[in-house]
Amino acid sequence: xTTKDRVLQLLKQSNATLSGEKIAQELAISRTAVWKAxxxxxxxxxxxxxxxxxxxxxxxxxxxxxxxxxxxPDLAVATKATSESTMKxxxxxxxxxxxxxxxxxxxxxxxxxxxxxRPFFAQKGEGIYMSLLLxxxxxxxxxxxxxxxxxxxxxxxxxxxxxxxxxxxxxxDIYLEGRKICGILSEAxxxxxxxxxxxxIIGMGLNFAIAQKDFPNDLQQKAxxxxxxxxxxxxxxxxxxxxxxxxxxxxxxxxxxxxxxxxYRKRSFVLGQTVSFTQGGKTYSGxxxxxxxxxxxVVTTPQKTFTLNSGEIxxxxxxx
Numbered sequence: 001x002t003t004k005d006r007v008l009q010l011l012k013q014s015n016a017t018l019s020g021e022k023i024a025q026e027l028a029i030s031r032t033a034v035w036k037a038x039x040x041x042x043x044x045x046x047x048x049x050x051x052x053x054x055x056x057x058x059x060x061x062x063x064x065x066x067x068x069x070x071x072x073p074d075l076a077v078a079t080k081a082t083s084e085s086t087m088k089x090x091x092x093x094x095x096x097x098x099x100x101x102x103x104x105x106x107x108x109x110x111x112x113x114x115x116x117x118r119p120f121f122a123q124k125g126e127g128i129y130m131s132l133l134l135x136x137x138x139x140x141x142x143x144x145x146x147x148x149x150x151x152x153x154x155x156x157x158x159x160x161x162x163x164x165x166x167x168x169x170x171x172x173d174i175y176l177e178g179r180k181i182c183g184i185l186s187e188a189x190x191x192x193x194x195x196x197x198x199x200x201i202i203g204m205g206l207n208f209a210i211a212q213k214d215f216p217n218d219l220q221q222k223a224x225x226x227x228x229x230x231x232x233x234x235x236x237x238x239x240x241x242x243x244x245x246x247x248x249x250x251x252x253x254x255x256x257x258x259x260x261x262x263x264y265r266k267r268s269f270v271l272g273q274t275v276s277f278t279q280g281g282k283t284y285s286g287x288x289x290x291x292x293x294x295x296x297x298v299v300t301t302p303q304k305t306f307t308l309n310s311g312e313i314x315x316x317x318x319x320x
Contacts, residue, residue, distance in 0.1 A: 079105050082107065135200075155263075
């Protein structure tokens with residue numbers, strides 16, 4: 001960690017004003033080094049109060065790879081001002097030989113998309129756009145259900161930091177009060193001869209603090225954000241990102257004992273609802289009865305009971 005990073009972390013962790021002398025003592029550096037570090041941080045956009053008694057960090061929602069990785073010692077993090085696609089960034093990292101787990105987070109994503117290449121609305125500085133590269137080196141049958149795990153982790157993180165109660169639309173969307181706030185996409189790369197899954201990338205787009213009025217007209221009733229009412233959120237995006245992956249890796253570490261599907265099912269707003277879907281060119285409507293241990297959705301229709309795979313089917317309506 002560089003001197004300026006250490007100074008930044010110390011100031012962020014303190015609610016009090018810290019003198020240059022106090023910072024120098026805490027970090028075992030010179031007061032001149034402290035002054036230079038503050039200047040370097042201000043050049044890249046950080047702001048501080050300069051008071052007679054010292055320096056005070058002014059809260060600001062800037063992506064910070066150190067804050068994101070805090071408490072996750074095996075996770076390498078890279079932050080970017082703009083990305084066409086963090087999924088592409090993660091794929092390039094894999095080709096370049098960057099060690100996993102590796103997380104890339106962007107302040108803005110210009111070509112965001114979800115399942116079936118559907119576009120995802122993004123807003124600079126007000127959303128979370130990130131992708132995690134993993135190297136499971138397991139067969140497909142042994143592979144954890146990463147999308148399901150990530151959905152549970154997002155819900156748990158939001159529940160820990162807020163009073164909100166997010167729900168999951170099978171299989172990969174997070175909703176608040178009937179509107180989408182987050183989409184999750186997982187892609188795997190396998191070795192054809194061995195059948196081993198060598199790399200998995202989990203992409204995520206989460207509307208953090210986009211004001212409701214800023215969503216396009218066609219999304220006003222379909223999408224929202226965690227803090228859509230405006231004003232300053234009570235915590236930074238860095239904290240939520242950290243919590244999401246902390247919960248994700250905790251869930252992953254507890255497999256196979258962890259009953260994450262129970263956590264997934266109890267947050268589902270699909271189960272018990274009438275859903276519609278299209279299969280083989282024909283549209284069906286029925287009641288969503290269960291989610292199997294393999295993450296498939298069981299739907300009972302007048303014709304028969306279907307077991308739907310998420311990679312093949314998308315629900316066209318719910319509750320109609």
